[in-house]
Amino acid sequence: MIIGIDLGTTNSAVGVFRDSKAELIPNSLGHNLTPSAVGLDDNGDLLVGLPARERQSTHPKLTTSAFKRYMGSRRMTTLGRREFSPEELSALVLRSLKADAEAYLGEPVAEAVITVPAYFNDKQRKATRRAGELAGLKVERLLNEPTAAALAYGIHLLEDESQFLVFDLGGGTFDVSILEIFEGVIEVRASTGDARLGGEDFNDLLIRAMRNTFTDDWKLKLGEEDALHQLLRAAAEKARRELTSQPWAKMEIVWRGKAYEHAVSADDFDTLAAPLLERLREPVLRSLRDGEIRTDALNEIVLVGGATRMPVVRKAVTRMFGRFPSQTVHPDEAVAMGAAVQAGLKARDQALKEVAVTDVCPYSLGVGIAEHDHAGHLHHGIFSPIIERNVAVPASRMNTYNTLQDNQSVIEFEIYQGESRYVTDNISLGKISVPVPRRPAGEVTADCRFTYDINGLIEVDVHIPMTGEKHQLVIVDEDGPTGADLEKQRKALEALKAHPRDSDANRAALARASRCYENFLGDKREHVGGLMREFEGALASQDNRLIDKARGHLLSVLDSLEGETWL
Template sequence: MIIGIDLGTTNSAVGVWREGKVELVPNSLGATLTPSAVGLDDDGALLVGLAARERRSTHPHLTATTFKRYMGTTRATKLGDKSYSPEELSALVLARLKADAEAYLGEPVREAVITVPAYFNDKQRKATRRAGELAGLKVERLLNEPTAAALAYGIHELADESRFLVFDLGGGTFDVSVLEIFEGVIEVRASTGDNRLGGEDFNKVLVDRMRAEHREALSADAPSEALATRLEAAAEKARRALTVGDRAEMAVTWKDQTYTLDVTAEAFEAAAAPLLAKLKEPVTRALRDGGLRPDDLKEIILVGGATRMPVVRRTVTRMFGRFPSTAVHPDEAVVIGAAIQAGLKSRDAALKDVVMTDVCPYSLGVDVAEHGPGGMLRTGIFSPVIERNTVVPASRSKIFSTMQNGQRKVLFGIYQGEARMVSENVRLGEVEISVPPARAGEISLECRFSYDINGLIEIDVLVPQTNERRQLVIVDEDDRDAPDLEARRAVLAALKVNPRDADANRAALARAQRCYEMFLGEVREHVGMLISQFEGVLDGQDPRQIDAARQQLLAALDELEGESFL
């Protein structure tokens, strides 16, 4: 059984293609969305999902969120006395999704299709694949999120030639892809985006306004992690309220004082104007790279939870002069597409054959030198071999020549990006090759790049005069050391993990403790009493009484702060 996984910045989900349709897998709480949050309980046990997210404001030093934004980097997050890389934290989320799928399906799960932002570079994709391996999964394919959304929309079933634009704004990343369908082929014409733009950035707009409104009380504690997480949680709640209403109140309790901020939809849109402006450039670039005009598109498909915001929908409507499609569930589209791709991978008879082509999201090339004015040699210049948005699999070559008399070696640095100077692009590796000594420019070198559907990059450098050849397959340094991967997997597997059947109780208790810190006076005392009552029932260990007490606790909390959200 191959499962499809949407590994999101804010929430993750898992689905499976079974009996001719997609089934979304519920977690231990019965929800199909699992917050991408990892934390430690007070006794050191691992928390993944809602229970971890609920403790973010009360135990920020023991909770990690939004780590997807740092995939492919060396950034470490400390939880307790241990540090975790972004891929290790992602692996813990993936392992929980794997366990949920196995509980739901009643059989072991070893293979998965995992989605990634279309604009993820090579290092970020490899880190995602490695996270899957650390979770005990064979990653059958990394599928671009907008392509997955297109599958969910059903364009794999359309017969007529059509063009679509997928506008995917999630919690932490933004992707734009232009897709074309013809004769059973789904072809990605162009992909672009911004890996540091999402709903979290719109939350920050509200956080900044709150700090400005209560400058003396809140800005003095700017370095406080506890205050920052409380502000972020309050901003998230206010932003969601503005999705369904014209006004929202943002409230934060800090040092036994409650601070509030009234926000109107109009004021929020004005404050978020710089972010809304940043949504336009990737759309323009995707259309330009795809050689299309807005009128050439049949529909604009909105995907990602952040596209629920009216300010975003109005911005998209203004861009194209028409309303976008909201036919697919913004939070479920990507995982549905991943599950469909998993079904295609397993060659399910209910899915007709469909050919999917994708594109290289970034240009790939080498560093070169050139003679500037006055003969001065300028180095570190990027020379693309495969241009961005080239349909993959692809193989392209370019001819280079020596720059100095008597030169005996040529060193090609391999880079990914769009900047003219390689120092501003992502370095992937290097290839060194010997050349016979000759006058500058007399020795030529053919440099060929090959890029496959899974993002594997191979470089082949040939010196025609000597038939000398050097080849390089780009792998991440961590991929070379299989024993190290096994050791890291063993360390993660050895973590003390709370049983799935305790998740609901821990999440409810974490939410109640957060509410206790958020409120003051009689309300705080009331919440404290609710916590004590629930803990007393937990001590009794009667499952039926615990279930009833948990429902009563959650209902009481809903009355105080409204329903909990994912």
């Protein structure tokens, strides 16, 4: 059985294609979305999803989220006494989704299609693949999120030639892709984006606004910064969601036993968001330029990602294109649904007609060179693209280079990914050194060929025509473990003790109640404390009927006090 997974910044989801359709798989709480949050409880046991997210503001040193933003980096997160890499944290989320799928389907799951932002670079893609392996999954394919969204939209079912622009603004990343369908082929014409722009950045606007209001009140002591930030982060997320349907919202927190309130209107938020909205424009314009497509040639603009629910974003998209975008796909679930369709295509499900899904190389790939200017001065560290961005993959391209110095014995090719003219501003992927015969400068040439496949595997082949020698380099992630080290890392993650799935609902309810108790004062706090005593008593009874009743009552009261739980 092969499943499709949307590994998101804020929420993740898993789906499967069966009985002639794609469907999402609910988690142990019955939700289609699982918060991408990981934490440890007070005993050091693992928490994933909603039980972890509900503890983030009350236990910031034991809980983390939004780690997708750091995929491919060496950033480490400390939870309790242990450090985790971004891919290890992602692996724990993937492992939880895998367990949900196995419980739902009643059979083992070993393979998955996992989605990634179209603008993820090589290191980020390799880290995502490694996260899947750490979770015990064979990653059949990394699928770009806008392409997955297009499959969810159903463009693979269309008969006529059509062109679509997918505008995907999620919790932490922004992607724009232009797709064309013709004769059973879905071709990505262009993909651009911003891997550091999403709903979290809009939250930060509200956080800064409230912090500026209470600067004099909040003189922080050592170790308090993260605790305050997580309280503000939760309040900002709630307020931003309220502003999608209301003209104003109120951010409320309790800090050091005192209640603080900050009101924000939709107009205020629109003003604050103006710089971020401007950042949305350039990737859209670049995608149209690279795809050589006019806006009036687009059949539809498809919105995807939870952050596109914001009216300020929808208004900005409408202004960009001079028409209203399509809102027919579920912004939070479309990518997982599309991943499930791709899983069905991989499994050659008979309900799916033969569809070829092509993609593009999201970044330019090339080597660092030196070159002379008109005055004869030599400049090092110049980027020479070999495969340019938005070339359809699989792709193979070659450039020829020559020696620069007399009696040069080696040509060293350093491989980079990026768009800057200078290699220092691009991402280094590796290097290959090739021996050459000693000759006068310029006499010896080297043919350097780059090959890039559908899964993002990069091969570099260098041929020296003078000697006939050939050398090859397959780009691997030098920062990540492989082989025995990867297996050791996987077993270390497996050793983390996790409570049974059937206790998730109770743990999430208690974590939410604890958060509310800390964030309320007076009668509300006392009321929540009483409900917690009642629920803890029911848990001690081990009577499932009594526990379910007490949990339902607790959650109902919390909904009335703070609004329903958001995902």
